Amino acid sequence: MSVRELVVLGTASQVPTRHRNHNGYVLRWDGQGLLFDPGEGTQRQMLRAGVAAHDLHRICITHFHGDHSLGLAGVIQRINLDRVPHPVTAHYPASGEHFFDRLRYATAYRETVHLVQRPVAVDGELERSASYVLEARKLSHPVESYGYRLIEPDSRRMLPERLAAHGIAGPDVGRLQRLGELNGVTLDEVSEQRPGQRFAFVMDTRLCEGVHALAEGADMLVIESTFLDEDVQLALDHGHLTAGQAAEVAASAGVRHLVLTHFSQRYDDPAEFERQARAAGFTGELTIAKDLMRVPVPKRR
Numbered sequence: 001m002s003v004r005e006l007v008v009l010g011t012a013s014q015v016p017t018r019h020r021n022h023n024g025y026v027l028r029w030d031g032q033g034l035l036f037d038p039g040e041g042t043q044r045q046m047l048r049a050g051v052a053a054h055d056l057h058r059i060c061i062t063h064f065h066g067d068h069s070l071g072l073a074g075v076i077q078r079i080n081l082d083r084v085p086h087p088v089t090a091h092y093p094a095s096g097e098h099f100f101d102r103l104r105y106a107t108a109y110r111e112t113v114h115l116v117q118r119p120v121a122v123d124g125e126l127e128r129s130a131s132y133v134l135e136a137r138k139l140s141h142p143v144e145s146y147g148y149r150l151i152e153p154d155s156r157r158m159l160p161e162r163l164a165a166h167g168i169a170g171p172d173v174g175r176l177q178r179l180g181e182l183n184g185v186t187l188d189e190v191s192e193q194r195p196g197q198r199f200a201f202v203m204d205t206r207l208c209e210g211v212h213a214l215a216e217g218a219d220m221l222v223i224e225s226t227f228l229d230e231d232v233q234l235a236l237d238h239g240h241l242t243a244g245q246a247a248e249v250a251a252s253a254g255v256r257h258l259v260l261t262h263f264s265q266r267y268d269d270p271a272e273f274e275r276q277a278r279a280a281g282f283t284g285e286l287t288i289a290k291d292l293m294r295v296p297v298p299k300r301r
Helices: 042-049 072-081 094-104 160-165 171-179 209-215 229-238 243-253 271-279
Strands: 004-010 024-029 032-036 058-060 088-091 115-117 124-128 133-138 146-151 155-158 191-194 198-202 220-224 257-261 285-288 294-296
Touching: 004 042, 004 257, 024 042, 024 198, 042 072, 072 094, 094 115, 133 209, 146 209, 155 171, 198 209, 209 220, 209 243, 220 243, 229 243, 243 257, 243 271, 257 271, 271 285
Parallel strands: 032 058, 058 088, 088 115, 198 220, 220 257, 257 285
Antiparallel strands: 004 024, 004 294, 024 032, 124 133, 133 146, 146 198, 155 191
């Protein structure tokens, strides 16, 4: 059975606190692991969360501020130390190539793993595999920043009662799926469209077109909510979102599960983020992220 879940490694913004590590998020998706924004301390948080270097297949950096990327050096060296047997692909803003290179070669180590650098320069598709398409959209932050979205291809769900009504069973079901028609019965008559799952990851940004595009129809949206609504001007000045703004985006986009994270250390009560998100009109499943939390991706529709 395939596992699709978010493993939260860290949830702090700018600086770590006693209870929150710098950013870090691992998406487990059908045997693949995607690491998003490894901030300082990510390697240790992976150990605590039970995520091994061998679990990682892709690294996605939204932007090159330290709380989203300073852990990259340690993660890359650990991937090589553990001799991960498969290539690992890294995506990051092309304008930060020099930062990526500095972090990749921050100290001496033996390279044993094929690390593929795939910088992002424009909106659109980055990778296509059998189980998902990975896309990027530009965000609005003082440095160039991109958000990411995983889209599973749509499929079809066979309907047993309709198959039975047409006398189709056993190997004939597979033949119908392959051919599209069998003995005058079409695939449309005995099945229905099943939309693929969508996962979106939005970090440091003001409200912009990219935020809405990434969130649209997401089964799970992981999004920064650095500030509470009373500090909306601070959020705008520094290129961030408030809890209410993030929730409004999720509500208008039809998000099923909203995960709020990247909290400013100025706030002591995480429950206030939930209250403001609900006040903004989001009625779906809501998680206020905590370090080392595991959040299942909602089941397919």
